Amino acid sequence: xxxxxxxxxxxxxxxxxxxxxxxxxxxxxxxxxxxxxxxxxxxxxxxxxxxxxxxxxxxxxxxxxxxxxxxxxxxxxxxxxxxxxxxxxxxxxxxxxxxxxxxxxxx
Numbered sequence: 001x002x003x004x005x006x007x008x009x010x011x012x013x014x015x016x017x018x019x020x021x022x023x024x025x026x027x028x029x030x031x032x033x034x035x036x037x038x039x040x041x042x043x044x045x046x047x048x049x050x051x052x053x054x055x056x057x058x059x060x061x062x063x064x065x066x067x068x069x070x071x072x073x074x075x076x077x078x079x080x081x082x083x084x085x086x087x088x089x090x091x092x093x094x095x096x097x098x099x100x101x102x103x104x105x106x107x
Contacts (some may be wrong), residue, residue: 010040011070042071047078066097 010016018035021028049065066075075097081089 012040012042015039027094039073041073042069044071044075047071 007018009018015037017037018028020032021030023029045067047064047067049063051063052060053063054061077097078095079091080093080095082092083089
């Protein structure tokens, strides 16, 4: 028989491990082996406010707002994608995470 228990209000961004014991009228069993270490984190929310700041014939500079929810862990980077003439988006840059995101694309 499989039993379950829902642990609530865990702190996001931390690794949690669990153990269990069984109890009857005669006492308590040995404690179980620990579970795998489980990270309570989520994907970050979508960056918003993508805005063209400057452009000329060879470059464009865009700013955006950092995501409201980081998922419980520190952001590592932003991936920048570009499409030409409405085509397929391709990655062009992988930027370190900053508090004031901005990128300039040279053409």
